Amino acid sequence: xxxxxxxxxxxxxxxxxxxxxxxxxxxxxxxxxxxxxxxxxxxxxxxxxxxxxxxxxxxxxxxxxxxxxxxxxxxxxxxxxxxxxxxxxxxxxxxxxxxxxxxxxxxxxxxxxxxxxxxxxxxxxxxxxxxxxxxxxxxxxxxxxxxxxxxxxxxxxxxxxxxxxxxxxxxxxxxxxxxxxxxxxxxxxxxxxxxxxxxxxxxxxxxxxxxxxxxxxxxxxxxxxxxxxxxxxxxxxxxxxxxxxxxxxxxxxxxxxxxxxxxxxxxxxxxxxxxxxxxxxxxxxxxxxxxxxxxxxxxxxxxxxxxxxxxxxxxxxxxxxxxxxxxxxxxxxxxxxxxxxxxxxxxxxxxxxxxxxxxxx
Ligand code: SAH
Numbered sequence: 001x002x003x004x005x006x007x008x009x010x011x012x013x014x015x016x017x018x019x020x021x022x023x024x025x026x027x028x029x030x031x032x033x034x035x036x037x038x039x040x041x042x043x044x045x046x047x048x049x050x051x052x053x054x055x056x057x058x059x060x061x062x063x064x065x066x067x068x069x070x071x072x073x074x075x076x077x078x079x080x081x082x083x084x085x086x087x088x089x090x091x092x093x094x095x096x097x098x099x100x101x102x103x104x105x106x107x108x109x110x111x112x113x114x115x116x117x118x119x120x121x122x123x124x125x126x127x128x129x130x131x132x133x134x135x136x137x138x139x140x141x142x143x144x145x146x147x148x149x150x151x152x153x154x155x156x157x158x159x160x161x162x163x164x165x166x167x168x169x170x171x172x173x174x175x176x177x178x179x180x181x182x183x184x185x186x187x188x189x190x191x192x193x194x195x196x197x198x199x200x201x202x203x204x205x206x207x208x209x210x211x212x213x214x215x216x217x218x219x220x221x222x223x224x225x226x227x228x229x230x231x232x233x234x235x236x237x238x239x240x241x242x243x244x245x246x247x248x249x250x251x252x253x254x255x256x257x258x259x260x261x262x263x264x265x266x267x268x269x270x271x272x273x274x275x276x277x278x279x280x281x282x283x284x285x286x287x288x289x290x291x292x293x294x295x296x297x298x299x300x301x302x303x304x305x306x307x308x309x310x311x312x313x314x315x316x317x318x319x320x321x322x323x324x325x326x327x328x329x330x331x332x333x334x335x336x337x338x339x340x341x342x343x344x345x346x347x348x349x350x351x352x353x354x355x356x357x358x359x360x361x
Contacts, residue, residue, distance in 0.1 A: 013098050015097055015141075016075070017071075019048050019144070020048065020193055021142055027045060028041045035067055043059060044060070044072070045199035048151065049203070050199065073097075075096065075145050075148045076096060076148050076152065077094065078095075079093040079094060079101065080092075087163045088107070088108040089107050090105070091103060092153075094149070096145060102118045102141065102145065102149070102176075104118060104149040106153045106169075108164055112171050113162075113167055113169050114170070115149065115153045115172050117173070118146070118177035118178050119177070119179070119190075120137060122136055123135075123137055123177060123179055125214050127214065127249065128247065129313065129316065129318055137178075140183040141178070142186060147194060150169055154168060157169060171208040171210075173212065174187065174211045175233070179216070181219035181220065191230060192228075195230075206229040207229055210275065212233035215235070215236075215248070215250065215251070215254055215259035216250065224269050229270055231272050232263060232266050233275040233276075234263045236256070236294075237279055238285045238290070239290055239293040243284070264302075267302045272302075273304050274303045274304070276298065276305045278307050279309075280308065280325075280329060282322065282325070286325050286326070288329070292332055299338070305338055306341060307342045309321070
């Protein structure tokens with residue numbers, strides 16, 4: 001007998017409802033709706049966020065455990081793990097309930113452990129140098145699917161699966177697949193879940209969360225009013241509209257001047273330093289005059305430039321800038337008084353940049 005093909009066909013749909021999708025009030029209601037006392041919501045939350053080993057919820061008792069199981073459905077199934085840097089960098093490829101593939105990366109440093117999470121499966125922003133941008137958008141991730149990437153990494157660290165002894169996730173960056181500001185409400189809810197103290201959430205400091213965006217101005221304005229203290233990263237990649245229109249197509253809608261205005265509005269309100277992301281692409285955006293123009297646009301602001309050597313995507317003609325060109329770019333920015341660093345390129349050998357592992361699958 002041949003199995004009907006429909007078993008393999010991914011259904012693109014809404015992920016099952018999970019505890020991490022819900023506020024504390026909603027969790028209480030959900031627990032009561034399943035026939036348990038409201039205080040069980042906190043117990044269940046402690047188990048999920050507080051890092052007890054999977055499946056061991058002995059203080060709940062077998063009946064409550066069974067009744068409440070629907071609130072902790074499996075959201076992400078591990079498809080593949082790839083590590084480098086002696087195991088301290090790990091890329092996870094996950095499969096969601098509908099077959100959708102999602103990536104996250106865990107990077108352990110001596111003083112912190114950072115998870116790079118995806119906010120969407122695929123991306124609709126179509127930046128030509130980005131692997132995720134090439135395939136288009138599949139769907140938004142749910143709050144639970146975003147949070148679970150961090151919770152799973154946190155469990156690995158606690159269980160001592162990552163070299164360096166037991167640890168915790170200290171930092172989260174929204175720099176995996178997707179455009180966080182295009183999945184606004186779920187991303188903001190995920191940030192709250194990640195930063196609310198246990199049992200409401202995972203208890204990570206808001207200051208240790210970075211939300212990176214191509215620059216959707218209305219969403220940046222909304223985030224400014226949100227009262228969060230996360231760091232905003234703006235993927236600028238060019239200081240002039242002519243070039244940015246091609247590298248970050250959404251620039252045709254919200255040009256450089258407008259996006260910088262919105263981003264600086266965020267820093268004014270929050271007091272958080274703006275991070276400017278700038279992938280240096282050989283012969284495309286790395287000219288000395290563009291460094292000068294970038295410096296001019298940023299002068300006097302609470303800002304930090306993060307230069308990223310381009311990670312060439314398969315089949316692309318583009319490459320990273322030569323080191324002397326990179327050094328000159330850095331020199332000019334610093335000379336103009338702009339704090340500038342070059343991002344380390346961890347995870348390159350495991351296709352750690354933006355959509356490359358999912359693209360291989
Ligand atoms: N959509 C969001 C967040 C995801 S990408 C954003 O664009 O900000 C995280 C960062 O990686 C962005 O700055 C993005 O421009 C950059 N990036 C994407 N592809 C890259 C590549 N091939 N090499 C270097 N940086 C890349």
